[in-house]
Amino acid sequence: MLSVIWTVFLCMALLCGAVTGRLAEVTAAVPTGASEAITLAISITGLMCFWSGVMELLQASGLAERLSRLMAPVLRPLFGSASQDKQAMEAVSANVTANLLGLSNAATPLGLRASERLYVLAGRRGAPDTVLTLIVLNATSIQLIPSTVAAVRAACGAHAPFDIMLPVWGASAASVAAVLLSSKLLRPFFPDGE
Amino acid sequence: MQILQNALIPALLAGISLYALCKGVDVFPTFLRGAAVGLKTAVQILPVMVGMLTVVFMLRASGAVDIAASVLAPALRILGIPKECTALTLLKPISGGGGLAMGSEIIRRCGPDSYAGRVAAVMLGASETSLYTISVYSGHLGLNRTRYAVFAALCGDVAAFTASAALVRLYFPYS
Numbered sequence: 153m154l155s156v157i158w159t160v161f162l163c164m165a166l167l168c169g170a171v172t173g174r175l176a177e178v179t180a181a182v183p184t185g186a187s188e189a190i191t192l193a194i195s196i197t198g199l200m201c202f203w204s205g206v207m208e209l210l211q212a213s214g215l216a217e218r219l220s221r222l223m224a225p226v227l228r229p230l231f232g233s234a235s236q237d238k239q240a241m242e243a244v245s246a247n248v249t250a251n252l253l254g255l256s257n258a259a260t261p262l263g264l265r266a267s268e269r270l271y272v273l274a275g276r277r278g279a280p281d282t283v284l285t286l287i288v289l290n291a292t293s294i295q296l297i298p299s300t301v302a303a304v305r306a307a308c309g310a311h312a313p314f315d316i317m318l319p320v321w322g323a324s325a326a327s328v329a330a331v332l333l334s335s336k337l338l339r340p341f342f343p344d345g346e
Numbered sequence: 347m348q349i350l351q352n353a354l355i356p357a358l359l360a361g362i363s364l365y366a367l368c369k370g371v372d373v374f375p376t377f378l379r380g381a382a383v384g385l386k387t388a389v390q391i392l393p394v395m396v397g398m399l400t401v402v403f404m405l406r407a408s409g410a411v412d413i414a415a416s417v418l419a420p421a422l423r424i425l426g427i428p429k430e431c432t433a434l435t436l437l438k439p440i441s442g443g444g445g446l447a448m449g450s451e452i453i454r455r456c457g458p459d460s461y462a463g464r465v466a467a468v469m470l471g472a473s474e475t476s477l478y479t480i481s482v483y484s485g486h487l488g489l490n491r492t493r494y495a496v497f498a499a500l501c502g503d504v505a506a507f508t509a510s511a512a513l514v515r516l517y518f519p520y521s
Binding site for chain 2 (some may be wrong): 153154157158161162164165166167168169171172174175177178180181182184185186188189190192193194196197200201202203204205206207208209210212213214215256257260263264267268271278279283284286287288290291292293295297298300301304305308309310311313314315316317318319320322323324326327328329330331333334335338339341342344
């Protein structure tokens with residue numbers, strides 16, 4: 153899919169550049185963009201490494217696991233009868249906690265494992281609501297410390313790179329509420345028939 | 347409030363390392379192991395950023411981004427989303443690297459503490475690559491249909507983007 157989008161973007165740049173008569177600028181953008189990318193990627197590497205190191209401490213000390221146990225009661229109401237299954241709920245809370253902490257490398261495998269368990273519990277048929285709830289939750293961002301964004305802002309000379317944290321939390325909460333509410337409202341219109 | 351916010355990051359760092367030390371974790375080597383993983387992630391991002399940011403720069407130079415912004419402007423005006431962030435709302439649900447590249451370009455060009463720059467940053471932090479995530483999970487399980495998942499995820503994206511703009515206006519006084 154990305155291959156198509158990338159190619160379409162390149163074609164659009166050519167077409168729009170030709171129509172607006174800015175092909176020289178488009179050509180000049182190639183070396184500028186490429187070198188900007190390296191500058192940016194390198195300048196955000198420091199904070200990414202540092203934060204990843206701190207998160208390793210969180211996991212090694214067992215703090216992540218404790219947080220995950222705290223999450224379980226909050227998540228249970230979302231998963232109906234599957235919430236009785238210990239294995240499923242442990243996997244779901246571990247996935248949500250990894251997302252919260254921004255452990256993106258860990259979150260996806262944990263989420264996929266949780267989705268497998270939920271799918272088995274629902275009889276491996278159709279597209280069960282429990283699995284879809286987990287998927288739409290993972291389609292939202294519930295990250296506590298937006299470290300990558302802060303790194304980009306710092307690289308651009310922000311006054312206080314982390315000062316966007318409260319709005320990020322608010323907007324994330326709005327989006328989690330929106331996916332859960334819209335799932336609930338849309339459910340009757342999309343029956344899980346064979 | 348301001349003091350709490352300024353204290354949050356240093357307090358988290360001190361608290362986490364102190365807790366780990368008390369739990370008998372070999373703190374610094376463990377930190378280094380994690381930092382090395384972070385470095386690997388950063389190295390993986392590098393080629394993605396080169397591919398994406400270059401195309402974003404080309405699109406911007408060609409005027410395509412402005413055209414997309416003016417086409418979508420009426421809809422976005424209702425939601426209160428600044429026109430500089432238009433293209434970001436289209437790219438982020440599909441590609442994490444593309445979203446980061448596009449968002450970074452906005453933050454750099456408009457300034458990290460400008461209104462559009464802050465909205466772009468909050469959008470990046472508060473939204474996920476929603477459509478991509480659905481394709482990963484449904485592909486993994488072999489689901490034929492995902493019923494309402496795409497609609498729900500798009501509702502989440504619209505909510506995240508709208509709330510990002512609204513909360514930046516609320517939280518940071520721009521005259």
